Structure formats: structure tokens, C-alpha cells
Amino acid sequence: MNRLSTERRAQIVASLVEGNPIRATCRMTGAAKNTVTNLLVALGDACSAYMGEVMVNLPCKTLEADEIWAFCHSKAKNVPPEHQGEFGYGDVWTWTALDADTKLVPSFMIGGRGARDAYAFMTDLAGRLANRVQLTTDGHAAYLVAVKGAFGDDIDYAQLQKIYGEDPVAKAEKRYSPAQCLGADVRVVSGDPNPWKISTSYVERQNLTMRMGMRRFTRLTNGFSKKVENLAAAVALHFLHYNFARPHATLSDPYPTTPAMAVGVADHVWPVEEIVKLIHD
Numbered sequence: 586m587n588r589l590s591t592e593r594r595a596q597i598v599a600s601l602v603e604g605n606p607i608r609a610t611c612r613m614t615g616a617a618k619n620t621v622t623n624l625l626v627a628l629g630d631a632c633s634a635y636m637g638e639v640m641v642n643l644p645c646k647t648l649e650a651d652e653i654w655a656f657c658h659s660k661a662k663n664v665p666p667e668h669q670g671e672f673g674y675g676d677v678w679t680w681t682a683l684d685a686d687t688k689l690v691p692s693f694m695i696g697g698r699g700a701r702d703a704y705a706f707m708t709d710l711a712g713r714l715a716n717r718v719q720l721t722t723d724g725h726a727a728y729l730v731a732v733k734g735a736f737g738d739d740i741d742y743a744q745l746q747k748i749y750g751e752d753p754v755a756k757a758e759k760r761y762s763p764a765q766c767l768g769a770d771v772r773v774v775s776g777d778p779n780p781w782k783i784s785t786s787y788v789e790r791q792n793l794t795m796r797m798g799m800r801r802f803t804r805l806t807n808g809f810s811k812k813v814e815n816l817a818a819a820v821a822l823h824f825l826h827y828n829f830a831r832p833h834a835t836l837s838d839p840y841p842t843t844p845a846m847a848v849g850v851a852d853h854v855w856p857v858e859e860i861v862k863l864i865h866d
Contacts, residue, residue, distance in 0.1 A: 589620070594861040597621055598628065601819070602826040602857070606800040606808050622815065629818020631863035632825035639850050642715040643691050645684040649788035650710070650722045652678045652698060653795060655802050657813045672697065673813035679795070679820055680706040683788040688833045689844035690791070690824050695817045703731035711735040719778045721745055721785055729774065741776030743783045745769050799823050822860075830855040 589597075593616075600610040607621050614621075654676060658664065661675035668674040680694045680702065692710040696702035707728075717739055722728045724746030732742050749764035771783055799819050800808035810816035829851050832841035845851035 589616075589624070591858055591861055594624060594628075594864075595857045597624055598822070598861055599857045601625060602798065602822065602830075604798050604800055604803075625822065626814060626818045627864050628861065629821040631865075632860070633817075633821040635863055636821070636825055636828070640691050640713050643684075643689070643713050643848055643850070644715050645687070645689065645691060645848065646716070646718055647685040647782050648682050648691075648710075648718050648720045649685055649785050650680070650682045650706075650720065650728070651785060651788040651792065652680045652725070653792045653802065654678055655809065655816065657810045657816055677810075677813060677816060678702070681788060681791060681795075682706075682710050683791050684844070684848070685782065685784070685787045687844050687847035688787070688835065689848050690828060693820060693824055695813065695820060698725075698727070700727045700730055703727035704734050707731040707735035717741070719743075719776075719782055721778070721783050723747070723785055724770070724772075732774070738775060741778040742774045743778045744772045744774060745783055745785050746772070747785075794827070795820075795823065798827070825860060825863075826857075830857065830860060 593614075597610055597614050597616055597620075600613055601607075601621075605613065607618060607625070610616070610621050611618050655678075656675055657677050658668070658674045664675045676698070678696060678698045680692075680696065681690055682692045683690055691713050692706065694702070694706040694709065696705065703725075708731075719741040720732065720736075721743050722732075722745075724744050728744065732740065736742070746769065747766050748768045748770065750767045771780075796802040796804070800806070801810045801816055801819055810819070828845045829843055832843050832854055833847075836842040836844070836847050841854050843851060843854055846853070
């Protein structure tokens, strides 16, 4: 990998961040599979370290949080007996937070879906914020203790639980069609959240962006991660590219603006070559 030029690395990374799997990237760029994988892991570590350093004192005000499912090695029902219960085999969850105003993803975490993981995620999120925020999550019970432990009473927090029912029209194709949303239950947990801003729609839309931008999250394919380390690297690269290199349509008036620019942690749109240079050979 050290023999690749910056331009060659940028070509590989540009393919990966547009949602192409590793084998397709190899075919498009002519690079070997191990070369692409090693570059992804090294760059993922660099992206994670960089965001950990600069994503602090963020002026976010309205946040939404959610968790998205994926799996590594095999689905949970097919995990070999010797790896049952071992993290990195079977279900893996990516916790994400999104600023509804700037569309920034200030914090994300790969882990399980339990109370310990929720607390670690919320603690990281709380440490990156400069002021009191309003937060909305779904009704996952692990959030209750996690938000309380990370923020105390210094937060306006609500849970929004959507109610789904079966759509008779889509019944025959329910495997591929989303359930029909019949309504939502709103629960104010702490503080005084603005009812007009209690929503998880933006962060749920972010789940789609992840599935489109990372082949590993695409459903009903063989594009899953074989190792959790590779999944973590892909997620870190995705979010650095999303935050720093991808202008958001809702922010780009009169000029292209990324979420990182909107919160003041970047002053320009990053080209892919700048992402690649995060690796120090």
C-alpha cells in the first residue's frame, strides 16, 4: 500500500465512498484486493482519529439518534458454536447521532445494542457538544439510562415511538416493502423539548444514506463485512467523507457547504485527495 501514489489511493477511495464493494473497486482500479482492504483499514483508523480530535465544542442544538443493524462474518443464526456470543460475529449495530440543522454526524459507534453500548455512545456524544441540546430517539429502553447518565438533567429529551401496521396492498411483498406507519407515540423524558422538533426522520434518512454509501449495509446481498474491524474502518471513512467532503443540498446556498463547514470545523469542501493524506506513511 505504501507504494501507491496519492492519486492512485484517491481513485480507490473515491470508488469505496460511492458505495462500490471491494471486488468492484479492484476491477475498476486494477488494484489487488489486499491492497484495497489494507488501504481501507489504515484510512479508516486515520479518519476515526481525526474526527475524534476535531469534533469537539460543537454548536449543535437539535439532535436525533438511532441505531442501524448489520452483521459480520455471518448472520446470528449461522454463527459457529465456538464464536457464539463473541462480538464481531453475527449482529453488529452502528449507533449514530445527527444534527437536524446542519446534518452533521457528530458521533457514531460500532457495538452491540445493549445498555452498556448506549451509555458509551451517549457519553461520547455529550463530550462533543458545546451547549444544551434537544435530543430525540426512538423508544429503545437502553437510551433512558444512557441519556440520563451522560447528560444528567442538562438536556431536553424526548422519545418518539412510531407505530407500524401491515399494509394490505403490500402484504404479498412484505419482505421487500416497509410496514405502513400508522402514527407515533411521543414521550417527554426530561427538560422542555420543543414539540415541533421532536422527530427522528432525519436520522432515519441517514440510515438510507449509509446503506447507499456502504455496500456492507445493503440488504439482501453478499456484501457484508467478514471482520468487524473492516466494518468499523468503512464506517469511519464514510462519515468523514459525509461530514467533510460531500456538500449537502440543504446547506449549499449560495455555495457548496458540507456539514463540517456548517458547524465551523472545516472551511472548505475536502477533495478525496485530502482525505487520503490523513494517512501518515
